[in-house]
Amino acid sequence: MAAVVKVWIDEGCITCDACEDTFPEVFHVTDDTCFIRAEVRVDGGYDENRDSKSAVISEFAAQLEIIEEAADECPVDVIIIAVETEGGEAEPAEESAAEAEEAAPAVVEVAEAAAAAEPAATESAAAASGGLEELMQGERDLLLLIGSQSGNSEAVAADAAKAAPTYGLAPRIKMMDDIAIGDLVGVRRVIIICSTWGEGDMPDTAEDLWQAANSSAAPKLPGTSFGVCSLGDTAYEFYCQSGKDWDGWFEKAGATRLLDRIDCDLDYEETSPPWIAEALAHVAAVDEAGNFHADALDDLRALAGPAETSRVAAGAAFDIPQLTQAERQATVRVFRYDPVTGESGHDVWQCALPAHMSVLEVLRLLKGTQDGSLTFRDGAPDDPTTGLLVNGRLVLPGRVSISQFARGDEGALNLRIDPLPAYDVIRDLAVDHDSYQRHLAASRPWFRGATRDGAQLDQGVMGMMDAPTAANLHAAQDIASNQLLHSASDTVPHNREYIGPAVLSRLWNRSQDPRISDAGRAALLAVIQGADGVKAEADISSVNRQGRMGAVASANLYAAKRATLQEQHFTGRHGAHVWFFTQTVKLSGTLNETVLAGGTLKMGMLRNLYRGILPRMLLGFTRTGGPIMRDKQSFLIGAGIPASIGKMPKLVNSPVEDHHEVVALYNAMDGRF
Known part of the structure; x- marks a missing residue:
């Protein structure tokens, strides 16, 4: 019988992106948690799927192995997977040894995967001898309280959170700047992991909580059991002082120290795992009432198995593979400009390069081996300030390989x-x-923001928004580099007062956010609809040509321009130009300088009377793009000869102030120009 696959996110997500990196079609990491995407769920919902536990559609149910791989990558094991038969009954979890080698259990809960690895006999014996089943009943929350300056404490906490379900604990990670001192009241189990900054100071994330802890309003914690892992550097005088301070404070507050504090030096990756394993066993021995059961420690240690002495070893299976391609002969032309002499041009190099090299790596190679004076913005592959124009394409050079520019x-x-x-x-x-x-x-x-309704969640009060609206807002601002997008418009080099497509796209997207106040929206629209706003953009198609980034931005620009013209009822020079030019071209079916000069304004036809344009339009003496010699025939041959009709050149050559606008109009309406 076909299986029904369900996947949901339990409490305690630390938004690490591991699941989304593995299977982005199913998982989407938000600022606070991870959501199961609406398009993969039967009910079409967009949340953690914790309450509804909706099944995933068959297309993704068939990819259960990838979902399980994403769950394995989760450092805190909050991704829960269940596999049931279509009839609603779970497939048998116990099978013969031969069957177990071919099929997975019907219901797989990632949070219990580590515990399931222990032999059943050992688990049963431990439960029988130490009363683990009774101890595991009731509330099993564990607070991992983190004070970090550089991220080391968070890494230790992530390892602890991943191992905690093995001991029957439900971990919850909290940074010290995300919790009030009064929130510690009623917490049964807490492990403090804190680093020391400078000369014995608290890290920035812990300073406010430490001040509150030493105020007169600080609570007593008689029912709390704790342990402290302190990180520091023996090169400093006050080694691990922050952890020592918290250890002393919890003791004075009446909390019970379950095991001695550990002070970790720079080798914390080696020294902290054994202590974390022992600390988890101790806090797991605390029951729902806050009583510590020392007789259960051996059983809990046996249940969890040996502690890991180090973190993931180098060369693990999930290391990013190195993709290589054969060498190709390349001709590289690089723009050069000397601001001292004002000279500019291109340097040309002929070289053999591996086709997998990025453009940024090529520039680094040229700078390091050919010309050390070569200047460019260097940075990470996704650094938005490193953008360049490569073969006419706007790119981030660290994210494109040179093979993408090859012909064949x-x-x-x-x-x-x-x-x-x-x-x-x-x-x-x-x-x-x-x-x-x-x-x-x-x-x-x-x-x-505007005042709006919210909901009380575990993280606090949070505003609510329907999933499609949120998804559209995120998609409409999915821009890799705003600096790159700003240069996508052909108008920007000619009109430096134009605010550009990057700013316009950002403002328009923000103005469409339902959370914004009316005053905030009005202020943004005033900029968008101003003289240097979207009306100054002559050719949105120039933005649209720049790949996915351009497509996203041009959609915003078209929406902003449409709304602006409708809002202003096609008034003003820009609105009249668009409206009457469109109507004129529709009526005449021809685009030429006569129509462009005289037929695009409300009074255009009246001006044609004294400028001589109207007779030219009536008699067909308008330039249509024919050969130049045909145009000159009208000076030599009478107007009655058919060859000269419609070939009359411009009578007066006058400069065009906004040449890029004229070019854009010609290109949009008539490809011959």
Whole structure:
């Protein structure tokens, strides 16, 4: 019988992205927890799936192994998977030895996977001798209280949270700046993991809680059992002082110390795991009433098995593989500019390069081996400030390999690397992003929220939003680099007052957020609809050409432009230009400079009377893009000869102030131009 697969997220998610990295089609990590995507669920919901426990659709149920792999990657084991028959009954969990080698148990709960690895005989004996079954009943919460400056304490806490379900505990990780001192009242089990900063100081995340703990309002904790893992550096005088301070404070508050504090040096990855295992056994021996059962320690240690002495070893199976490709002959042209002499041009290198190299790695190679003066913005692969123009494409050079610019599998590589347009060049490929930053700051893009309904969750009071709206808001601002997007518009280099597509896209997306106040939305729309806003963009299609980033931004720009024109009823120069130009082209079916010059404004036809354009339109003397010699025939041959009709050149050549707008209109309406 076919199986029904259910997956949900239990409490305690630390939003580490491990599950989404493994199976992004199913898991989506938010700011606070992890959601099961709506498109994979039978009920179409978008949340942790903890309450409804909706099954996943058959397409993803068939990929159970990948879901289980994602669950294994979770450091705190909060991903729960259940497999049931379509009739609703769970498949048998106990099978013969031969059957067990071929099929997984019907119901798999990731949080209990580690405990299930222990031989059944040992587990039964431990439960019988120490009364583990009775001890495991009731409330089994464990608070992992973290004070961290550089992330080391969080790493230790993640390991502890992953091992805690093996001892029958439900771990909950809290940073010290996310909890009030009064919240410790009533907590039965707590493990404090805290690092020391500077000369015995608390880390930044722990300072406020420490001040509250030493105030007159600090509570007493007679029913709390605790242990302290302190991280520090013996090179400092006050080694592990923060952990020592918390150890003393909990004791003075009336809490029960279950085991001695451990002070870990820089080798904490080796020394902390054995202590964590022992601490988990001790807090697991505390029952629901807060009583410590020392006689259950041996059984709990046996239940969990030997402690890990180190974290994941190098060369583990999930290490990212190194993808390699054969060498290709490449011609690399790199723009060079010397700000001292004002000289500019391109340097050309002929070289053999592995096709898997990124453009950024090529630049590093050229700088290190050919010309140390080569200047470009270096950084991580996803650094938004490193953008370049490569073969006419706007890219982040660390995220594209040179093979993406090859013609065919064996063809030669030709790379032309230029600085981003729309910015002032500092030197070579390095540009000044000040124009984008200036427009962003002037637009005042901050969020001004409205008072709205919320819900009381475990994390506190939180506003609510339906899943489709939230998904659309996130998708509409999925931009890899705003600095890159700013240079995607052909208008920006010609109009430096135009705030640009990156700022416009961001403002429009924010204005559509249902959480924003009316005053905040009005302020954003005033910028969007201003003279330097979306009306200044001459050709949105130039943005749309820039891959997925451009498609997302252009959709926002089109929506903003449509709303602006409708809001202003096509008034003003821009609205009239769009409206009457469209109507004129529809009526005439032809785009030429006569129509463009005189037929796009409300009074255009009247001006045509004294400018001579109207007779030219009536008699067909309009330039249509034919050969130049045909145009000159009208000077030599009478107008009655058919060859000269419609070939009259412009009578007066006048400069065009906004040339890019004219080019955009011609390109949009008539491909011949």
